[in-house]
Amino acid sequence: MALSDSFERARSTYTRGGITTAIIFLPPALVLFTVFVMLPIGEAAWYGFFNWNGLGWPQKFVGLDNFEQLFANKVFHRALINTGLIIAVSLLIQLPLALGMAVLLSDRRIGAVTFRMIFFLPYILADVAAGLIWRYMFDGDYGLVSQASVALGGPPIYLLASTDYAFAGVLIVIVWKYFGFHMMLYIAGMQSIDRHLYEAAAIDGANAWQRFRYVTLPGLAPMIRLSVFFSLIGSLQVFDVVRALTFDGGPLNTTHTLVSFLYIFGITRMRVGFGSAIGIVIFILCVVVAFSYKRIFMRHD
């Protein structure tokens, strides 16, 4: 605080020549951002009220038609449910797994660095590559999952062809790919916990579980909130994995997420108005999550 105060004071003393520099330095960023981020977002809100195939100029104003169609669409319902499933699995399986691994790897015992790197490895792969790798794993004829089932005397498993379980494949890939990233966040968070707290707890006779429950967990709370936030925002934007794993939405459109629904039903069919309406829904969900989250949880961080 004190540092930034003196900084502000010092900074306001010298402004000669500053304005001309600002006039040269700022416009490239502002123009790029406006043209390729702000305008498209604004235009999505505008196109969402039109029926338009992308040629010429949007003229056929249809009011809320696109949104009504959207919320009546069964596949969209499924996409919403699937997104909810991603959120649930991220919060209930992925994050606890990441936390558990972080606890096991937070110190420098032999092998800790190697295990960390192994767990982080899937995160650096492109979603498309991860998706295709698992498309092979889940393949009913060639895949390891199915062959393991056969080797154990069971039937071959065509997971990605099953209307009930294909989406489970997507969930597995997401956990596989992203838990290492969250683990790294937690390990970083643990480093900022004062080690004297552990010593004090140990002197007071706290066992390993109590030290975790009353020292690690509270100290890690800001990082956990952050990783929950990433999971929520990330869950709303899953696309590549679904594309690689089930291409156009899986058996009977059962593996769609919000963005894959947008891609198949908005972009490939060039229904700009309908697609933009989907985009607006995703936008609203993201902004609601971001702002309410910041309000509720991140006030003090």
Next chain:
Amino acid sequence: MTEAAASLDRAALPPLADASRPVRGDPFAALYRLLVLSFVAALVLIPLLATALGGFKSVGELRVNAFGLPQVWVWQNYWDILMPEQLQSAEAWSDVSQWGANLLEIGRHKYWQFLGNSLVIGLLTVFLTLAVAAPAAFAFAHLRFFGERFLFNYLVLGLTFPFATAILPLFIKVRDLGLLDTHWGIVLPQVAFGLAISVLLLRNAFRQLPYELVESALMDGCSYNRIFVSIVLPLSRPILSTVAIISFVTSWNNFLLPLVVLNTTRKYPWPMGLMEYQGEYMTYWQLVLAFITLTILPAIVVFVVAQRHIVAGLTAGAVKG
């Protein structure tokens, strides 16, 4: 949180607070720990190993021997992807004067073409991101001007915007600008969407530089432009490389934008090329597996060589954003 972020910045793996010391004198605790870790590591690694090994198998063996090592190592699967067939013989390389043309031919081969496209798109993205974001961040960090706070908040607003919302209007904009099916049609939107996080990271880092440096330079009559080029940039190499890593990795793995912008196979970056290849050779899993392995290989090699920087860069970017 800021402390955590700061420690992330310094190094990925500094010495740690001892969060989970096992109860002393319990040899089983260490054993259980190792068992659990090995189990999870196996779940992570088996798909990767199966993919790389599967690329060495024949399609028949792939079907009956999914788990074991290849009985016959079929190097041809990989070789065909790396090298055009007419250049695989020793005679093709016997004429030294032909080497240049041969290498050019390899460069036109699918795999190299896809990687090359991704490299070009990635480097352009990194270069343009730094060229545009660093000056803007400097202005926000060290200059006073009207609307400073407003403009900064305007840019940072981009952090909460989902890319998917913009994709259809973006397609129309890119088309109207005549950039459809060009690499610039990918680079410009990528840079624009990376600006929020880049400017934020750079501004925060620029502000942490000792202000006395800027102050004394000003007193010596140094212009702001000079201060930026000669003082701030050289002192900010770590954060510049963090931003470079983030934008390169994002670009390298980007899929949705190229999918919408490009339609000529020759121009595809590797994730699209991979999907294309998979669609073409769908029934020949051994080829697809070899292709996957070769396309993720550069990322894995770079990761193993520069793991500290990569982990620190990617997590720091996320935490501070």
